[in-house]
Amino acid sequence: MKIATWNVNSIRSRLNLVTEWLQENPVEVLCLQETKVVDADFPRSPFKQLGYHLYISGQKSYNGVAIFSKSPLQDVSTGFSPVLGTPATEFDSQKRVLTGMWGDICIVNLYVPNGASVGSDKYAYKLDWLAHLRDYLKSLLDKTANICICGDFNIALEDKDLHKIPKPKDIMASPAERDALRQVLELGFADAFRKFTDADGHYSWWDYRAGSFPRNKGWRIDHHYLTPPLYDRAIACTIDVAPRKLPKPSDHTPVILELANDSVG
Numbered sequence: 001m002k003i004a005t006w007n008v009n010s011i012r013s014r015l016n017l018v019t020e021w022l023q024e025n026p027v028e029v030l031c032l033q034e035t036k037v038v039d040a041d042f043p044r045s046p047f048k049q050l051g052y053h054l055y056i057s058g059q060k061s062y063n064g065v066a067i068f069s070k071s072p073l074q075d076v077s078t079g080f081s082p083v084l085g086t087p088a089t090e091f092d093s094q095k096r097v098l099t100g101m102w103g104d105i106c107i108v109n110l111y112v113p114n115g116a117s118v119g120s121d122k123y124a125y126k127l128d129w130l131a132h133l134r135d136y137l138k139s140l141l142d143k144t145a146n147i148c149i150c151g152d153f154n155i156a157l158e159d160k161d162l163h164k165i166p167k168p169k170d171i172m173a174s175p176a177e178r179d180a181l182r183q184v185l186e187l188g189f190a191d192a193f194r195k196f197t198d199a200d201g202h203y204s205w206w207d208y209r210a211g212s213f214p215r216n217k218g219w220r221i222d223h224h225y226l227t228p229p230l231y232d233r234a235i236a237c238t239i240d241v242a243p244r245k246l247p248k249p250s251d252h253t254p255v256i257l258e259l260a261n262d263s264v265g
Contacts, residue, residue: 001259002027003107005150005222007252011035012043014250019046021243027256028070029102031109033152035064057095065098065109073100080136091132105230106144110151115177118169130180137187149189150224152252155181160200161220172221189225192237192257204239205252213244224257233260
């Protein structure tokens with residue numbers, strides 16, 4: 001089976017781009033971030049016509065996550081609170097977390113906060129959010145051993161994940177952000193993409209400015225992280241740069257994980 005993650009930077013602006021990509025790449029599951037639309041206005045019909053079940057958690061103009069699935073998901077939840085058993089928190093007011101079960105696989109679709117700038121209030125929020133994410137995943141691990149967390153993490157974990165050596169004040173690559181993400185991964189998650197290559201030069205996001213994409217001045221900030229049983233089943237993880245070459249693209253491009261079939265779907 002294939003699970004793809006893609007920050008589309010507005011589903012309504014990229015509607016044709018996403019539908020055409022799915023026709024050429026009929027993945028079993030597609031996780032979207034930055035859908036930027038309230039649930040009532042989400043363009044459902046084109047994706048239902050392609051045979052997908054839709055699970056959506058959106059808000060106006062900002063954030064928003066969605067999962068398209070060829071088979072119905074089970075135990076779908078939005079935000080941290082349903083799993084942690086706590087009242088809605090400040091971290092759930094922004095629509096950034098959507099979780100569901102595909103067979104025996106728990107898929108966690110994330111849009112991690114950007115953080116704006118090192119030392120800002122938004123930066124502190126990002127670090128707190130990642131700490132909350134760790135608690136959330138720890139609770140999920142008590143229920144299942146098969147977890148795929150994917151999405152836009154807004155963090156390049158290693159220097160080879162971006163086109164330049166970062167400075168300590170570079171957002172998305174600062175030491176504190178990387179440390180916060182490593183603490184999440186220490187629960188038992190491994191990077192599916194790095195199972196297949198250690199090379200640099202592979203990116204999933206390029207700034208719209210300064211000809212970043214043609215010059216391949218990008219960052220790898222869209223990830224699939226897997227628990228050991230799923231990591232063992234991973235047979236490919238690829239970055240599809242083709243959509244980034246098209247007119248009016250998202251600044252991100254899809255990352256596709258392929259798992260050997262098991263008792264799923």
